[in-house]
Amino acid sequence: MQTYKFKNNVYILEGFSMVGPLEGKGPLKDYFDYIIQDDTLKEKTFEKAERKLLLDLIINAVDKAGLKMTDIDFFIGGDLLNQIVSSSFAARELNLPFIGLYSACATMAESLAIGGIFVDNKIAKNIVASTCTHFSSAERQYRFPLELGNQRPPTAQWTITGGGASIISNIPSKIRINAVTFGKVIDYGISDVNNMGCAMAPAASSTIKAHLENMDLKVSDYDIILTGDLGKLGSEVLIDLMEHENIILGQNYSDCGCMIYDKTERVFMGGSGAGCSASVLNSYVLYKMKKGDFKRVLLVSTGALMSTTTSQQGDTIPSIAHAVELVYVDSNKSNANSNNNSKKVKSKLNKSNKIKSNKHKTTKSSKIEK
Template structure:
């Protein structure tokens, strides 16, 4: 029986799996950033008419899902699965956002790698013949994330230069075995990498080793090289993590500097917006993929992208116990032509 596996951690998608619709909704700070024109909607304030930041985050995902479905032209009963996750305890933002959807649901936790994780699994579900249409979606919220992982905003705590700003936003895609692309062609599933970083205000350093490991593994497994991609983009390493990732990949014999970018450094204007090292959160890579990357691929600016979601697998409990921060990264190849 022919195998779809390529090397240790990579799967080649051997039938056309198309991204047929996307949607993204962001907060006011994100809307003022360089990618503001690419989002479907910018909300007026962080609460968005709700009684808590957590409820606002669920509303972000609920409304993003509605836009994805409406733009796809698919009926609800044509969608086989929703794959979703977020940063809140037990993925509560996703659970409450999607409880009325009436669609089979897989809740995922990959921290900020969840967009790439959900798209990876969605593509494999369809490629395996288990689904025709799958929605992959995630969200994050600066206020709820700060309260859970670091300090309540009311304390006015000083943030170090390595700290990142959790994106307020929800982004997602619908994958289908029909459509004209862009197509997901490779999936490289990451493994947990932990080099002992314990500073929750330096997640870029915690995630960078995992990102580098997945990128290098993808090249080794697939036989592709950095020059095969118009863009290699990580989820949210920020300025410090991006530099470290470049160095780690270079040590393995691959030069990615000329076509490498990071979503965390693209969402905000580093000169005008005080976000220190850049953006983070599940929503960071999700809104960048659903907005900027998807639209620029449709225009032909990019034809081949390696999208690498990065996640810091910490919790408030593990941090209080003095544990280190494990990292994870998942990669998908997205191409305008299916070969």
């Protein structure tokens, strides 16, 4: 099945987010942990700046969670640059086992999902999942030189500078990862690289539908359903697509790309990039969950899986979306936290536990010694 429901309690212990100067002026500015004023981070190149950003994110996240680097078992993450250099080069400095992932802008959800499964199966205790993007390095890889005086079409999106790191752990906190859904690669034949939102919307629609069906939940059960970086146009298209499937996305639906920038900043359809959902999740969403404002959150990071070569050769854009469901845990009743959830889910969870109990044993025996 596409959806994996967690058998044990896996928590997001802490999150850390950092964004660039432009994002730091947006509506979420008070939620970010750190706003960078100089987006070169005093490095010589933008690629170096991006890897510094990622390194800073991880170190600060571990620190904020009150852990030491030696407590972390794995670093799971990726980024948008070719051969995910930012992540691997950051991992070079970290001295941690590194699992590099690439799902374009859906990397944050994928890292959380895989990290969560690791912790759930007791392969690891603490995992740091992190990803980030840098506007300038993405721009020079995917589009044109920064100084070229070109006009962007109105459907273009703005790659954000920033990112987030989450500590996935078996240490109880208020935010529990309840289930994850891995998306299928979907291609509806969009080839315009300046219209990624519309290329990714069908993937988001497919993943959300699969998740809701497998969890037996309705849209109204969630306090917020967040897509990664569909942008304004992409979210409108998603709402229409979901309506076709008889799923009505209401007031509780939002898109990270639309949230991160002010309308006055005129970044066309909104933010994009792997750092988009990572920074919004690790600031705004975790903050609201810790306060108990959000009890059940579905984060659907969306990614467009093309490269500049495939685009120039006229191929269409395949996309993917991964979903992570987060649930608020009332710390007063931490032992009975599963009771907080709807009974439906509980019974389903127990069922799946039974089914997977055999599997569970095998994973236990192959547990990685640390």
